[in-house]
Amino acid sequence: MPQSASARPGNQTPETVTPRVALFVTCLVDLFRPSIGFAAIKLLEQAGCEVHVPDAQTCCGQPGYNSGDSANAAIIARQVVESFESYDYVVAPSGSCAGMISRHYPDLLSGDKDYAERARRLAAKTYELTQFLVDVRKLSALDVKLDRRVTYHDSCSSLREMGVKAQPRKLLAAVEGVAFSELPDGDSCCGFGGTFCVKYPDISDRMVEEKTGNIAKTGADLLLAGDLGCLLNMAGKLKRQGSKIESRHVAEVLAGMLDEPAIGEERREGER
Amino acid sequence: MSDRDAILAAIRTRKRPAAHGEPAVAPVPARGRIDGAARIDLFVRMAEAAAASVKRLSSPEEVPEAVAQYLAAQNLPARLVLASDPKVANLPWEDHPMIAHRTGPATGQDHAALTTAFAGVAETGTLALVSSPETPTTLNFLPEHSLVLVSAEDICGTYEELWRRLRLATDDGVYWPRTVNLITGPSRSADIEQKLLMGAHGPVKLHILLIDP
Amino acid sequence: MQATSDRFVDNVRKALDNDILQQALGNVRVNFIEKRSQAVAGLPEFEDLREAGRILRDRVLADLDTHLLAFEAKVQAQGGHVHWCADAESARQTVLKICREAGARRVTKGKTMIGEEIGINDFLEANDIEPIETDLGEYIIQLRHEPPSHLIAPAVHVTQQQVEETFRRVHRDLDPKRDLREPSSLLAEARAKLRQRFLTADVGITGANFLVAETGSSVIVTNEGNGDLTQTLPRVHIALASIDKVVPTLDDLTLLLRLLARSATGQEMSVYTTLSTGPRRGDDHDGPGAYHVVILDNGRSKMVGTEKQDLLRCIRCGACLNHCPIYHAVGGHAYGWVYAGPIGAALTPALIGLEHAADLPNASTLCGRCEAVCPMKIPLPNILRHWREEEFQRGLTPPTVRRGLGLWAFVARHPRFYRLVAGLGARLLSGMAGSRGRLRSLPLAGGWTAVRDLPAPSGRTFHALYRQRRSGGGGKAGGGAA
Numbered sequence: 001m002p003q004s005a006s007a008r009p010g011n012q013t014p015e016t017v018t019p020r021v022a023l024f025v026t027c028l029v030d031l032f033r034p035s036i037g038f039a040a041i042k043l044l045e046q047a048g049c050e051v052h053v054p055d056a057q058t059c060c061g062q063p064g065y066n067s068g069d070s071a072n073a074a075i076i077a078r079q080v081v082e083s084f085e086s087y088d089y090v091v092a093p094s095g096s097c098a099g100m101i102s103r104h105y106p107d108l109l110s111g112d113k114d115y116a117e118r119a120r121r122l123a124a125k126t127y128e129l130t131q132f133l134v135d136v137r138k139l140s141a142l143d144v145k146l147d148r149r150v151t152y153h154d155s156c157s158s159l160r161e162m163g164v165k166a167q168p169r170k171l172l173a174a175v176e177g178v179a180f181s182e183l184p185d186g187d188s189c190c191g192f193g194g195t196f197c198v199k200y201p202d203i204s205d206r207m208v209e210e211k212t213g214n215i216a217k218t219g220a221d222l223l224l225a226g227d228l229g230c231l232l233n234m235a236g237k238l239k240r241q242g243s244k245i246e247s248r249h250v251a252e253v254l255a256g257m258l259d260e261p262a263i264g265e266e267r268r269e270g271e272r
Numbered sequence: 273m274s275d276r277d278a279i280l281a282a283i284r285t286r287k288r289p290a291a292h293g294e295p296a297v298a299p300v301p302a303r304g305r306i307d308g309a310a311r312i313d314l315f316v317r318m319a320e321a322a323a324a325s326v327k328r329l330s331s332p333e334e335v336p337e338a339v340a341q342y343l344a345a346q347n348l349p350a351r352l353v354l355a356s357d358p359k360v361a362n363l364p365w366e367d368h369p370m371i372a373h374r375t376g377p378a379t380g381q382d383h384a385a386l387t388t389a390f391a392g393v394a395e396t397g398t399l400a401l402v403s404s405p406e407t408p409t410t411l412n413f414l415p416e417h418s419l420v421l422v423s424a425e426d427i428c429g430t431y432e433e434l435w436r437r438l439r440l441a442t443d444d445g446v447y448w449p450r451t452v453n454l455i456t457g458p459s460r461s462a463d464i465e466q467k468l469l470m471g472a473h474g475p476v477k478l479h480i481l482l483i484d485p
Numbered sequence: 486m487q488a489t490s491d492r493f494v495d496n497v498r499k500a501l502d503n504d505i506l507q508q509a510l511g512n513v514r515v516n517f518i519e520k521r522s523q524a525v526a527g528l529p530e531f532e533d534l535r536e537a538g539r540i541l542r543d544r545v546l547a548d549l550d551t552h553l554l555a556f557e558a559k560v561q562a563q564g565g566h567v568h569w570c571a572d573a574e575s576a577r578q579t580v581l582k583i584c585r586e587a588g589a590r591r592v593t594k595g596k597t598m599i600g601e602e603i604g605i606n607d608f609l610e611a612n613d614i615e616p617i618e619t620d621l622g623e624y625i626i627q628l629r630h631e632p633p634s635h636l637i638a639p640a641v642h643v644t645q646q647q648v649e650e651t652f653r654r655v656h657r658d659l660d661p662k663r664d665l666r667e668p669s670s671l672l673a674e675a676r677a678k679l680r681q682r683f684l685t686a687d688v689g690i691t692g693a694n695f696l697v698a699e700t701g702s703s704v705i706v707t708n709e710g711n712g713d714l715t716q717t718l719p720r721v722h723i724a725l726a727s728i729d730k731v732v733p734t735l736d737d738l739t740l741l742l743r744l745l746a747r748s749a750t751g752q753e754m755s756v757y758t759t760l761s762t763g764p765r766r767g768d769d770h771d772g773p774g775a776y777h778v779v780i781l782d783n784g785r786s787k788m789v790g791t792e793k794q795d796l797l798r799c800i801r802c803g804a805c806l807n808h809c810p811i812y813h814a815v816g817g818h819a820y821g822w823v824y825a826g827p828i829g830a831a832l833t834p835a836l837i838g839l840e841h842a843a844d845l846p847n848a849s850t851l852c853g854r855c856e857a858v859c860p861m862k863i864p865l866p867n868i869l870r871h872w873r874e875e876e877f878q879r880g881l882t883p884p885t886v887r888r889g890l891g892l893w894a895f896v897a898r899h900p901r902f903y904r905l906v907a908g909l910g911a912r913l914l915s916g917m918a919g920s921r922g923r924l925r926s927l928p929l930a931g932g933w934t935a936v937r938d939l940p941a942p943s944g945r946t947f948h949a950l951y952r953q954r955r956s957g958g959g960g961k962a963g964g965g966a967a
Binding site: 414435453 | 509512513516528529530533534537538540541543544546547548549550553554563569570571575619620621622625638639640641644645648668669671672673675676679680681683684699700701702708709710711713714717718728735736737739740742743750752753754755756757758759760761762763764765766768769770771772780782786787789790791
């Protein structure tokens, strides 16, 4: 479990000093849906942060790490440490990537005498987006309105690696007009699991079918989550099923940035 | 090299000290750490929650009558096998000549048996029965109806207390019994589509006669 | 037991297509999870007990030989025998020898996973000794010639209708017109059939949930009472246990018992928890004349002192299976050996060799629900990842996967090249999807698009857009959409 915000290094007094926050964009956001990154920046600035996007970032190294290629994962991890360590905080719109840095980098680099301590320090100041906004920046009010029936999927990493559950719900409660329903069996994996969904597509399909069945039961017309991998998986299944339920990253809603069509939806003419 | 030597050698070359230091004393749940009437009430409540039935009696002399009532209520013949322990065998059975009884271990033919427990554990509504010539283990398992006598003063709050008593009674383990049964309710199985059914192989019913003056 | 773990993918396909199995597995998901949750909520100290249990087990494993020797000495002091067996063959021969010396023809069995591991039933039959399973679930699968599919509910994959069919097929001496619609009638039939077997068995074989060094006792935990009848009525009692089962004292036992039933079935305590110590005492009227404990290694001592040691903390509660979405989808037989679910995926490679079970550690999203409910806090996802590392190092990872990972790593390590590739990829996929916004099929991504659409990228990468906005307008980037 992450330590309480006040016990962690790099935490300047929120009210008086403007923290320098480095955004870890994530490769999926970069490639598939940049609007999430911009929404994250807007929210962080709204919460009084100075946001930077380190130039050399690519991937957190999780695909290789979870597939047993720790050597390459360690090389990427060292790159991330170098790019991000000079900031006060590292924030990612993804429990999965935040978890990789925060929970696994110390283990991955524990044998590296030059990087072990640096990895631990970086891990201690890395957060998932909603976690950072609520726990560290104490953001509680949003000037946003959305008349939709909404449900929320907690990604496994957010829930179990980062301890994120109350935070996105607290922020959604501050969005005027949102009618929120909890997802039945909400802490059950959606079946994405990185390479798992293509290595064992049959099992993954069964899991995502279970998940979309539960989503439909909530009566929501908008599915939100904090991880784009899960969202691509669930939205892809919903669309294949012909469902009208839309999917977005929670940052888009919290930042009031809904011009982009929902994930996997038709693009209007001229939109890029 | 014998298997024993090989296994021990394999462990010895590989074992490493545990990462953490001296372990703290394991927590004993607060639930069982109560005394007096509250402890007895807890025992009864937990035993009943596990589908045992409990009859409170104010003296051992009431036992044969309670047994007669139970057998009648269950539509059983007025016949049972008794533990030869004096707490059971020396009860006033002569006042109830309609109850046919014998003492000894159970056979496959007995419908009901009455034995006496070493103690109870209020924490989970559990009976602790100990094997001996006077309290054979088969009385606890073979008959469909298991009746067990226990005194309120023998109800422990927690398992820690039970073990303290048992160590004392067995001269610190020197005379440790062949079998210690911790019994919580009657036999059951959920192996058929998770449906809970009573009386799998052990008794269908567990009836506790609690002497609480 | 013969392993089919190397046919995992085939096993999975069969399991997913098996409607009866899927129906049965639905019960697992709902019942076990809810019951455990309620039991945990009813004990405020549960989390503290988990931590204390983990520390206890680690302490024992750090000095395992000492505790096993203390146990052995106590068993012998009470008149019992301890047999140390390095592998399955040694254990089988030991059990056979004891049975032969007792002149045994018929053996009743309580549930024992170690028994499954060493394939004792088939071996006894091959040596003209009849093994009779007495746990209702084990009895059912014995009649169906199937292995168990769960740690504590071995017949969880069987529906009531299938039980009826099996009983009608096997219990041919009973009236064919009898009514077996109620599950209680099935139970009553099994009870009656097995009662006679209990009473006429020569030897009783049980497992052992724990071995207590303080008293030299083996402990069994059941709800049915079959284990007790198995070990009390015959002339000889054999308890099968793996080397990791030993605990030092009765108080240590209590700590683990407080975690076991709650984690397994959501009960406060299983109905029958029994400590057996040595043979019957001089004046006892019942109990076995001889008591034997067979302690099995079978690859476990090799795990001591490694990152796999944590697996030896397992107390066989089955909580990890009950909470695993992969287990919910495919059931226990798909894993191909004795142990299923997350513990099966982590332990099987250690006991039968990684090359025979290479799929098991990979068939997981590492969601972590298993670790969250494990009463012994076993870091199952970490261990599965260790196996994946070992596969990678030993070249067991499929070449296409290695190449894909190598390619991705190369791109990720070179940011400028990454930007180029990402930009091209985003444009390409966006173009292919056009105004639909998603792709129904995509070469090389058949695993994904066979069952779901792939939402298309918006066309430009974040980094390209960010750079553009920074150079284009200066000041704050990211306020409002493009």
